[in-house]
Amino acid sequence: MSERLRGARNARGWSQERLVREIERYARQHALDVPTTASLRVYVSEWENGRRKISARFAAILRPLLGLTDGELIGDSPTGPPLVGGYDELIGRIDSARSLGLSMVKTFTDQTELFRTMDRQMGAAALVDQMTGHLARLEDALTFAVLPNTRRPVAQALAAAATLAAWQALDAGAVERAWRNYELGKRAAQEAGEPMYLAHAMAEQAYVLSEAGRPELAVALVRDAQRAADGHMSPRLQAWLYAAEAELCAKAGPELADDCRRALDMSASVLPPGDEARDPDMLSIFLNGSHLARWRGNALAMLGDDDAVGSLYQALDSLDSTFVRAESGLRCDLAQAHLARGEYDQAQEHLRTARLLASRTGSARHRRRIDQLTQRL
Structure with missing residues (x-):
């Protein structure tokens, strides 16, 4: 339990004091009674040192703050529904x-x-x-x-x-x-x-492999996803799968740079024209020319290509303001592109904005990337 809470807190870049403030803020927003600040400091310290169990009352606050289930936060196995009696x-x-x-x-x-x-x-x-x-x-x-x-x-x-x-x-x-x-x-x-839903789940799962340090396996999985839905997918999903392949190839390193560019070209060639982004056959897919420009910029930034900056600013100008988490990622992409060009002031500015947006959404994934890019400044 102590390691779980500490790890989740650290993933967000929060100190124990920040966690105390977040608990108090959540309590105010939801009209909940919590102990004094001094007592909460003791609670957090004792939770993380294993001297106090997290009660159900505080678990209900910590789950939405940290984005964890009870099992991940406390370690208890879910009991599930009662057994059928007859x-x-x-x-x-x-x-x-x-x-x-x-x-x-x-x-x-x-x-x-x-x-x-x-x-x-x-x-x-x-x-x-x-x-x-x-x-x-x-x-x-x-x-x-x-x-x-x-x-x-x-x-x-x-x-x-x-x-x-x-x-x-x-x-x-x-x-x-x-x-x-x-x-x-x-x-x-x-x-x-539903082969389209299967392909989408496989391709997104490839990102877990990539971020876990298995980029070649991730590329193999996203290509397998394309085969799984071959002949049974919409043009927009096909374009999305090619764009995902391009990003994962870029993450795999310069040896797959040509594969990355080829996949980006394939994505552009099959993407339906126009501003419409939503795929009516696959509601989880959002992709149009502006989104693809961001994807292209992201991939090219990882390859250190000068063309990345133009694509990324084009994507930023046309980004829907409700895509808060997407903007955080886009700002990270811009920071990475500017770092590749030695433009450290611009990179720092985008990372500052990305950090604020990541704090709004509670994205541990983006926070991790922001920290990695900040180390290069």
């Missing part, structure tokens, strides 16, 4: 799942979409409880659904939700939860018979 209860749950109509599946999908919008603007950490409950309800619905015509739409909704939850976990620094949720999303997509 056939009557089992049949009751099966009958309930059988009556699950398309309107209820749409409700699940709408909830996922709401969480996606909130995540884009506020960050993932504050949504950990809601996403955990949302996935549990979807998994429960799928568990007790029997026939394929009932299971498939639920499985598709679960695939979309699990992939979103995985990306949020990755952003919060909970990499094992991210990996498990991607696996859940892949299984659900396979059951739903």
Whole structure:
């Protein structure tokens, strides 16, 4: 427990004093009573030194602050729902799942979409409880659904939700939860018979491998994702997969620079024209020319290419102001591009803004990258 809390705090660059202030701020916003500042300082110290257990009362505050589940914060295994006591209860749950109509599946999908919008603007950490409950309800619905015509739409909704939850976990620094949720999303997509959802989950999962220090394996996985959906994907998803391949090739190093540029060209060649970014066949995909300019700039910045700066400023000028976390990442890209050109003042300015945005969204992933880039100043 002590290592979990300390690690989550450090991932955000927070001191113990900052954590105390965040607890007090959360308590004020939600009209909760907490001990005095002096007492909270003692609590935080004792939690991290293993001399005090985190109570359920404080766990409910720390989860949304740090973007962790109870299991990740405290280490307790989830107890799950009570065991079925007999056939009557089992049949009751099966009958309930059988009556699950398309309107209820749409409700699940709408909830996922709401969480996606909130995540884009506020960050993932504050949504950990809601996403955990949302996935549990979807998994429960799928568990007790029997026939394929009932299971498939639920499985598709679960695939979309699990992939979103995985990306949020990755952003919060909970990499094992991210990996498990991607696996859940892949299984659900396979059951739903949805190769597009399967390819999307595989490609995003490749980022976990890349950030864990296995870039070559990440490139292999994103290419396998393209094969998994070959002939069954929209042009926008195809462009997105090529762009993801380009970024992962750039992360793998200069030996894959030609592959990176080739993938960027392929992405541009299949991307539908116009300003529309949302893929109607795959609601989790946002990609248009402006987004691709940012992706190109990001990849070229990692390769040290001078063309990166122009693409990135083009992307910044056209960025939707509600994409708060995306702007934090874009500012990191610009800092990296300026560092490659020896323009340290400009890099420092973008890192300062990126740090503020990362603090707003609670992104441990961006904070880690900001710290790495700051060390190069």
